[in-house]
Amino acid sequence: MMTVATIGAAAAAVVEMNGMDGWMSRRYDRRTTIFSPQGRLYQVEYAMEAIGNAGSAIGILATDGVVIVGKKKVISKLLETSRSVEKTYKIDDHVACAVAGIMSDANFLINKARLHAQRYAYAYQEPMPVEQLVQSLCDTKQGYTQFGGLRPFGVSFLFAGWDKNYGFQLYMSDPSGNFSGWKAAAVGANNQAAQSILMQDYKDDITREEAVQLAMKVLGKTMDNSTTLNSERLELAEIFLSSGKVKFQSWPSDKLHQVLVKSGLTQPSAQA
Numbered sequence: 001m002m003t004v005a006t007i008g009a010a011a012a013a014v015v016e017m018n019g020m021d022g023w024m025s026r027r028y029d030r031r032t033t034i035f036s037p038q039g040r041l042y043q044v045e046y047a048m049e050a051i052g053n054a055g056s057a058i059g060i061l062a063t064d065g066v067v068i069v070g071k072k073k074v075i076s077k078l079l080e081t082s083r084s085v086e087k088t089y090k091i092d093d094h095v096a097c098a099v100a101g102i103m104s105d106a107n108f109l110i111n112k113a114r115l116h117a118q119r120y121a122y123a124y125q126e127p128m129p130v131e132q133l134v135q136s137l138c139d140t141k142q143g144y145t146q147f148g149g150l151r152p153f154g155v156s157f158l159f160a161g162w163d164k165n166y167g168f169q170l171y172m173s174d175p176s177g178n179f180s181g182w183k184a185a186a187v188g189a190n191n192q193a194a195q196s197i198l199m200q201d202y203k204d205d206i207t208r209e210e211a212v213q214l215a216m217k218v219l220g221k222t223m224d225n226s227t228t229l230n231s232e233r234l235e236l237a238e239i240f241l242s243s244g245k246v247k248f249q250s251w252p253s254d255k256l257h258q259v260l261v262k263s264g265l266t267q268p269s270a271q272a
Contacts, residue, residue, distance in 0.1 A: 043152055044145055047175035050101060050154040056188040057087055057098035058218055059158035060202070060211040061170040065240030066160035067211040068098040071188070071219055072233050088237040092117040094127045094162050094246040096237055100188030101155030101175075109153060113137045127246075130161035134171045134179050142177025152176070156187040160239045162246045168239065184214075190222040197221060208238060216263040229265045231256035 035041060055073035059066065070087020086103065090096050091113045099106040116136045120128035137157075144150045152175040159171040159179075172187065173179035184202045186194035197218045206214070215236075223229055236251040236259075251259075260266040 044176050047152040047154045051156045054100040054188045057100045057158055058186045058215045059170045060184045062206050062208045062211045065208045065238050066168050066170050068160050068237050069215040070098045070235045087235040090248050096160050096248050098158040105153040106155045129163045130169045134159050138173050138177045138179045193222045194218045220265045
């Protein structure tokens with residue numbers, strides 16, 4: 001039977017252990033170049049935490065293309081939505097991306113990716129392979145975790161693209177510089193719940209239309225109870241083939257609204 005003294009000693013030990021963990025993290029999180037004794041890079045982990053607080057982004061690989069959807073974290077009535085792009089970006093004619101994290105970091109890396117793609121096209125007179133483009137950008141991200149005086153980029157990407165070598169592709173990268181190919185992936189807020197739904201509902205023969213419906217279902221089930229899903233909060237883009245050429249298409253607000261109504265996530269517009 002535990003006495004009061006024993007319980008007090010155990011509680012003190014837990015407090016001391018937690019205090020040691022905090023002290024250890026504070027000691028080893030001041031530089032991205034320093035490993036903790038447990039083999040952790042705390043600054044990289046903090047960057048990943050920043051992404052977890054950002055708006056969600058989902059990518060789904062279909063038989064006839066790739067769908068990427070992003071949910072904006074903050075929306076204002078004063079924001080000119082027709083001129084504002086926050087979640088999906090075109091990198092080249094055959095590659096696009098969705099982002100989650102610090103947008104200023106994302107803008108820097110997207111410009112880097114566009115520069116890599118154009119240099120390759122100028123040198124070899126053909127589009128840059130998707131995986132090679134992703135790897136070149138991730139090499140830059142990795143460098144910011146290895147050299148002193150720098151901090152990791154607080155952004156994750158979902159890259160969607162097509163090339164003649166591997167067809168349609170979807171890649172995910174994180175602040176550490178790691179990247180991997182996926183059939184369906186989610187980054188940002190509630191990404192673990194979104195990933196679980198994707199794992200259950202994704203099928204290998206999914207079409208672009210079905211992928212859009214699945215993305216809407218995931219966003220609808222993982223969004224906060226205090227928020228309402230509408231076309232102003234979403235960005236959706238597709239990569240697909242049309243007449244033998246790769247095409248990037250960003251959905252307008254009215255088309256997004258129709259899909260949301262069809263999915264039962266918003267109410268139809270009031271008729272005049």
